[in-house]
Amino acid sequence: MSASPVTTEGASLVCARAPAPKHVAIIMDGNGRWAKARALPRSAGHREGVEAVRRAVETARDMNLECLTLYSFSTENWRRPAGEVRDLMGLLKQFIVDDLPRLKKEGVCVRIIGDRKNLTADIRALVGRAESETRENTKFTLQIAFNYGGRDEIVRAARAAGEAVRKGDLRPEDIDEEVFAEFLDTGAAPEPDLVIRTSGEKRTSNFLIWQAAYAEYVFVDTLWPDFNAEVFSAAIEEYCGRERRFGGVGGPSR
Numbered sequence: 001m002s003a004s005p006v007t008t009e010g011a012s013l014v015c016a017r018a019p020a021p022k023h024v025a026i027i028m029d030g031n032g033r034w035a036k037a038r039a040l041p042r043s044a045g046h047r048e049g050v051e052a053v054r055r056a057v058e059t060a061r062d063m064n065l066e067c068l069t070l071y072s073f074s075t076e077n078w079r080r081p082a083g084e085v086r087d088l089m090g091l092l093k094q095f096i097v098d099d100l101p102r103l104k105k106e107g108v109c110v111r112i113i114g115d116r117k118n119l120t121a122d123i124r125a126l127v128g129r130a131e132s133e134t135r136e137n138t139k140f141t142l143q144i145a146f147n148y149g150g151r152d153e154i155v156r157a158a159r160a161a162g163e164a165v166r167k168g169d170l171r172p173e174d175i176d177e178e179v180f181a182e183f184l185d186t187g188a189a190p191e192p193d194l195v196i197r198t199s200g201e202k203r204t205s206n207f208l209i210w211q212a213a214y215a216e217y218v219f220v221d222t223l224w225p226d227f228n229a230e231v232f233s234a235a236i237e238e239y240c241g242r243e244r245r246f247g248g249v250g251g252p253s254r
Contacts, residue, residue, distance in 0.1 A: 015240035021193035024060060024236075025069040025215070027207055028052070030199030030223030037223075043087045048225035050091055054099070057142060059229040061106075063236065067141040067189055071207050075115065075149035089123060092146060096126045100133065107139030113185035114148030115156065141189065148185070150209035157183035186211055194239045196232075198224045216242055 015021075028049060035045030053070060060068040073088055080088075103110055110130045119127070127146075160183045164170040170179075182188070192208060192215045200221040204212070218235040220227075 015236075021236065021239055022065060023067040023069070023190045023192045023194075024065055025071070025192040025195045025208055025212065026056065026227075027071045027195065027197040027205055028224040028227075029197060029201055029205075031225060033199065034223040034225040042084055045225055046084075046087055046091055050095055052225050052227045053095070055228055056232060057103075057108075059232045061108075061140050062229075063232075065140070067143065067192075069113075069143040069145060069186075069189075069192060069208070071145045071148065071205070073114075073146045073148070074206065075147060075152050076206070078118070089120070092144075093123060093126055096130050100130055103142065104134050104137065107137045108134060109137040109139075109141045110134045111141065111143045111189070112146055113143055113153075114146045115152055116147065118147055143186065143189065145207065148207075150206045153185050154210055156185075181210070184210060191215070193244075194218065194235070196220060196235045198222050198227055198231075214244070216244065 031045035031049040032042045033045075034048065035042050038044075056070065057068060072092065077088070078085060100110070112127045112131065116124055116127065157180060161170065161175060161180060164183075165172055165175075186208075189211075191211045191213075195204070195208070195212050195215045195217050197203070197205075197217070197219050200219065202219045204217075208215075216239050218238050220231055220235060222231045
């Protein structure tokens, strides 16, 4: 990565090229390879991955980001062995049970994005509890993408928009990008400025494919369980050295 200027003033992130990122999304990848390299079961990698989640949330808040979205379990992950799926479900439950009181106290708004119809009743109840108990918090938003797929999200949003039209609540001619985005799982959340993927893989993997249309991507070799504040800061530094043009031509030198 390039060593582009980035500093922190108190808890605020300051880029040499304004504006600094407000929303960072992370594709958390590499738990299994981390475990394999240590001759450990994949479940051990997932447990260490939860610790990396806690570090990432703390770092994001220290950087004064407004929103952090973490890709935890995709719609395609159901293809994994049943035991591993059970472990991942259990880790989500444990994370909510263990961390919700602290997140609530610290002013974090927790949102779970993704399709909930395949989740068990106990997980749906926990998800609802996490969201309801933190809904009024405004200091920081933590979005966890669980049973999430970008294409699936867009299809579900299209169905919801179509149902609104059928009921007469919406006219087809009124549907533009802004209106359609309201039907997405992310709703009114800001679009991500930066998407980080760990483990050296260079794919978007069906993650926020609508919302991240103009996001910057940074791919890091670090496996997710080893992700820490230093790696996070280096990704932010690379972002800060880029010029976002959103289809334009950039500055005078371009």
